Amino acid sequence: MKKENITIYDIAKEANVSPATVSRVLTGNAKVRPQTMRKIVEVIEKYNFRPNSLARSLLYKQSKMIGFILPDINHPFFSTLVQKSEAHALELGYTSFLCNTMNSSENESKYLQSLIEKQVDGIIYLGGRINDTDTDEDYAEEMKNVMKRIPVVFVNGQMAGVDAHIVRTDEESGIIKLVELLINLNHKKIGFVGGLKGISSTEVKKSAFIKTIKSKGLEVKEEWVLDGGFNIESGEEVAAQLLYLRERPTAVVCVNDLVAIGVIKVLTKFGLQVPENISVVGFDDVYLAKYYPPGITTVSQNYDLLGQTAINILVDLINEKEAEKETVVPTSLVLRDSCKIYSE
Incomplete structure (x- = not known):
């Protein structure tokens, strides 16, 4: 037998046992007589047998694959986060499918169906x-149907009526710090720019900005609060x-670093x-923020x-363990050279 073509059935035939007994040895889920186990293990070691991914999924009821659904891989926030998440997933033995929806709800639905068909163990959204x-009722219903079949973890987002596990950064605290x-630094005329109405990250940041400005006894001028986008x-x-x-304004808070780069460029x-x-x-704090002048x-x-x-929460859910329903990850201020003391 060629080593690369070995199957469970070949192992079973040479060890003179049933394929089910080989499966029990591989999974460790049932008792096998010691002499029988030794015989099977000897054959496994002889051929350096490793079950392929399909076999593993049948044996363990897991594919050891997870899916990532994200709107725009070109945006450094998403690409950086996926890179960090994927690296940790690999450490835990999971490979990944990356689904870039290109900001299309239709594509999101296609990818959700595709990931189910590929039998991934869970999804990071x-x-x-x-x-x-404002949650679309049809999208919420679709998500609930997906979650009946596989676990899903939302990152920095939520859907009304969908009881999902959520991991989010403390964006409000971050804006307050800024x-x-x-x-x-003695600034009293401060603006907030970028983002889009109806997008939760924009609304959270804008609300925190207005609340903090007012709490300090300063004025929020409408013409200094400008929507636009995220690039x-x-x-x-x-x-x-x-x-x-x-x-x-003498200072502006931007919804993200890409908007800040565009603002600095034009000014x-x-x-x-x-x-x-x-x-x-x-x-x-995307990679470019450190190097775009003045920093x-x-x-x-x-x-x-x-x-x-x-990833840890998703893996816990995959393994049917208890997990925190909502986890808040702290943010931190990164001081560079794009702001200074204002002198009138």
Whole structure:
């Protein structure tokens, strides 16, 4: 017999036992007489037998595969988080399917069905429909049907009516830290830019911003709170709007680092220096934030801990163990050179 073609049935034939007995030895789920076990183990070792993934899934009722569903692999928040999560999953013996929906709910549904058909053991869900502040009833129903079959963990999101396990970063605390930093640097005219209405991460950050500004006795000016999006281009667009204001803020909090890069790019292009003329801070601490001049002060999403926590909870659910329903991962302030003391 060729080693690479060995099957459970070959092992059983040479050891003169049934395939079911070989399966019991491989799983360790039932008693096998010591002499019979020794005979089977000798044959297994003789051929260096390793059951393939399909065989393992039949034996252990697990495929040892998990799925990741995310809206945009180009966005460094998602790509970084998946990288950290996937590395930890591999350490625990799980391989991954990566499903990039390209911000399409239709694609999300296709991938959900595909992952079920591939018999993954569980799904990590990032962004997309779980970030909508108003949950679509059909999407919620679809998600509940999926969760009846396999465990799902939401990261930084939720769905009304869906009793999911959630892992999230403390985005509210992160925004509070940024605002308090700017106020301590003597800024009294502070804006908030980027993001989209109806997206939970935007609403959480914007609400925390407004609440903190008001709690410090400062004014929230509507023209300093500008929606736009989550990429560099949207940062450029909101910066252009800031340039046309009769009275500009002395500092702006951006919904993420990509928006901050776009804002700095346009402000610099039109002769405003960061942070000498205006302070700019971001959120996420993506790789570019450290290296885009002058170095962006931001909030770290704590990717390692966030990814590891999501995977650990999913694996616990796969193994039918108890797991925290909602876990909050702390954020931390990362000080760089894009903000400074404001002197009137």
